[in-house]
Amino acid sequence: MPYKDLLLLAGAYEINTEELEELEKLEKLKKSEKNAKIDQKEILVNDLLDKLIAQSNNEYHDVFFTFDEEEGRIGACRYVLSAASSYFKRMFYSGLIESSRDVIEILIKGIHPDTFWILLRWLYGQSFEDAVKS
Numbered sequence: 001m002p003y004k005d006l007l008l009l010a011g012a013y014e015i016n017t018e019e020l021e022e023l024e025k026l027e028k029l030k031k032s033e034k035n036a037k038i039d040q041k042e043i044l045v046n047d048l049l050d051k052l053i054a055q056s057n058n059e060y061h062d063v064f065f066t067f068d069e070e071e072g073r074i075g076a077c078r079y080v081l082s083a084a085s086s087y088f089k090r091m092f093y094s095g096l097i098e099s100s101r102d103v104i105e106i107l108i109k110g111i112h113p114d115t116f117w118i119l120l121r122w123l124y125g126q127s128f129e130d131a132v133k134s
Contacts, residue, residue: 045125048080052124062102063092065116068109076120078104084123 001009008014051060052075061075081088090096092104108116121131 048077048124049121049126052076052080052120063104063106065106065108067111067113067116068107070113072113074113074116074120076124080124084125 004014051057054060055075058075060077063076063078063081065074065076066072078088078092082092083089117134118128118131121134122128126134
């Protein structure tokens with residue numbers, strides 16, 4: 001008895017080759033759409049991180065963090081911060097004095113700038129592990 005007939009006898013059913021090809025095409029399309037979404041997210045996060053890291057170009061920054069015991073200033077974007085954190089959203093958009101300013105200066109006390117960089121990188125979408133390594 002041919003193998004095909006044995007399978008049919010055991011309860012298997014015959015698959016139409018055209019249907020199988022259509023299913024394979026659909027699966028490939030789903031995978032490519034999923035990859036496109038992931039790639040777009042990665043592109044956005046990487047672009048935001050590049051702008052955060054480009055501290056020499058302040059056109060992307062409207063919030064500046066200064067530190068009580070260290071020199072230096074870190075710029076960020078209020079829109080990114082408020083999208084990533086309800087704390088910053090309340091600070092920038094709930095009628096506090098910071099919400100009425102074009103440029104916001106925030107003094108950070110008791111936190112080293114390197115530690116704050118990790119927080120900012122994480123808020124900008126980088127994984128915590130990668131933010132710590134950077």
